[in-house]
Amino acid sequence: MGSINGEEVMEWDGQDSSAQEEKIFVAVRLRPLNERELSKNDVADWECINNNTVIFKNSLQERSMFPTAYTFDRVFRSDSPTRQVYEEAAKKIALSVLSGMNSTIFAYGQTSSGKTYTMSGITEYAVKDIYDYIDKHVEREFVLKFSAMEIYNEAVKDLLSTDGTPLRLLDDPEKGTIVDKLTEVTLRDSSHLKELLSVCESQRQTGETTLNEMSSRSHQILRLIVESEAHEYFGAENSSTLTASVNFVDLAGSERASQTLSAGARLKEGSHINRSLLTLGTVIRKLSKGRNAHIPYRDSKLTRILQNSLGGNAKTAVICTMSPAHSHLEQSRNTLLFASCAKQVSTNAQVNVVMSEKALVKQLQRELARMENELRNLSSLSASSDSKSALKEKELLIEKMDKEIKDLTHQRDLAQSRVEGMLRSGGESKSWVHMNNLEKGSWTDEYSASEASEISDPFRSDVVSNASRLSDKFQGVVNSSRIEDPFLENKEDHFLSDDTSPSLYIDKYFGPDPSRGWEKIGQENHKDFEDDCKEVQCIEIDFTKRNTVSLEQPPCSSDEDGSDHSVIVSRSKSSAAILTTIKKSPSSKVAEEIEDAPQDNKANSKEKVSDVEPEANSEDLCTKDSQSSIKSEEVQIIKIMNEDSGAKQQEENCVVELNEVTKPKSVKQSDDNLELEDKKTLNNQEKAADNGIEKAQDTKQSGSDWQTEFERQKREIIELWDSCNIPLVHRTYFFLLFKGEPSDAVYMEVELRRLSFLKNRLHGAIVVKDDQSFTHSSSAKALNREREMLSKRMLKKFSGKDREILYKKWGIDLKSKQRRLQLSRKLWTDATNMAHIKESASIVAKLVGFKEPGQAPKEMFGLSFSPKPANFRSFSWKHSLPSMM
């Protein structure tokens, strides 16, 4: 640091605190021969031949083994002023204190060589420069402190204190050796320091010797401590507080007692001086040899105090003063030897960043802020990492869900393909038969028997076939309900709970919507469709051509109207297939009555059928009601169930079945076989036969009669629904189908028979074991749950205003609680009130997403019997309505 300027200081403030190893700066200063030496004609043996080399001039005369030339960092001739010595040998080292580095300036030399003379000047110049620097650098705040001590006779004395008590030396782990209780004065200014320097000068032990009138008898250490800190208002908030000290060490001069002629106190002083200087020399010599161990710092208080400046962390300059006089040749050589050793010693000065309490607080605050900021950044990064992790997790979940959706879609397609394959195979009826636990096998057997015994002509075989297929479909209804019935088991709690669209609802519980892609399905199943059309056409032909088509004489008919009769018989046989699927119930009283009936009546049933008078049948028709029809149904069922394998019994059944089947299919009949099956009339074969004739005659009745019959059956079905606790959705479906068309008779027949059978079972007339579906589907509890579920959908399906209208219409207090449930519990409760039924069906249809009443396509239920190319679909009972059986 040749010059002290702000820039350099700021560079140091940049915390370049790394140790800077450098050699002790060694300079030699020669003083002029003093008067005493001149008076004795002493000559100067030493001469500075340049700024770095001093030579012994009289080497030829001495023939000494000592070197004659010595090179140092700087050598000063005797005429060199102290200012120059300071500037060129001490200033840089001394002013290092301003940059936070410790420094020490030694003045080493024999007594009277000019040490005090030189060091006094250097201290003065340094102090001046330091203050000049402080004055020029207002951006930093400087604090200067001053202390002074002397080591006299190995005693440390405080030069700023009048108390002559020697001070103790203490070992500090960080600071090294410190002088206990040494006065440290904070300087006000340079003048203050000068005053203190004057005090020190006056306090220092001096004595007159033969060589020096004012010989210093002690080692003096003046210590100037410089602390500096940048002012905050200069924006240098990050600059550190620096503290360092510069030592101005004026050693006592080595001396020879013989030369100094000392004695007494002076001799003692000289002894201590020489001893301490010897230790100093030993330390320097060892340090010069690179030895870092066993350095005798502690052998003297001087070396102990200045340990950090001797090969330590302070910049050090040694200015060796020497008299060039020949009379001091030995001392001069010793000085040059010491200097030579000193210049080999390295130091490791570094910037001392010492924190004051205030600076420490600020530094800690800054550090805390920095750490908090890092913590926030880490938290932010962590949060970001969490978000990424969560995002990745969700992406994986989405991928998983996509895969599941694809799998489910694939499974659905496979299932649909299988269904369609089954449909294309045309064997749906057989499939359903196989799956039917109730009638499985019995139908096949009975059908085979019927087929084998009854098919005798093409038309009849067609009719039987059609009827058997119809029965198959009836079986399909049964099986469909068992597989897909949403009212079974747990499904009933879900089927209306979700907000499924009508199409999805149908898909879910009744199979794929037939309206979707039905053209393709129709093409694929054209053959099946044709079969279905044939089937329907056959039935319709029966209805429409009974007066015109002449068929073969039926084996059991003697009626004039053979064509009609034959048709009826044929149908009876087909329906027998239906009825024979039902097992007999030995417990039935009616069955017992039938069994007890005269055999001749049974045997003559066919004849009696032909002999029945229309009037008698008309009377019966006038008296029958729905109850009687149900009873007649029971009779027929029980008859069939109790049929023996004999041909006569089979014929009897044939007659009964004839009457039964002609009821729904012969929609032109005004009095159907339900009436014929009235308990009274069915107790004998004649009345049954009469009814058969009656039906044949009824087929000639007008369309209004059909409408009347249609309405009657519909009401009967509705009442049966109610009495059998049939689900409201099921009722609604069928109700919407009943349009009063002839084709309606087919499924009305099926439904009516099913309900009749169901009611019988409910009343215990028929007992079928292990029929779980029966129990589930016809329980009042299940119906109540359905009403509850329907009530829940009212919020979605009806606006608040519409609900209010409904409540008023249905007599529900608007202030009452559970109004929706109240309404749902009123639906389908008055089987005799058609307006009520229509309104109930309308509400349920809307709740479950069916089409408006009267618009529900039959195709929806796979019940299209009309060959409508635009709408047709192969008949699929599997996807038909949920049934109760």
Ligand SMILES: Nc1ncnc2c1ncn2[C@@H]1O[C@H](COP(=O)(O)OP(=O)(O)OP(=O)(O)O)[C@@H](O)[C@H]1O
């Ligand atoms: N370079 C110099 N030029 C002129 N005079 C000098 C020079 N050096 C020293 N002197 C004079 O020499 C005398 C002795 O000097 P000084 O007291 O400084 O010696 P010292 O080495 O300190 O002696 P001591 O060890 O006994 O204290 C003083 O009178 C001083 O003025």
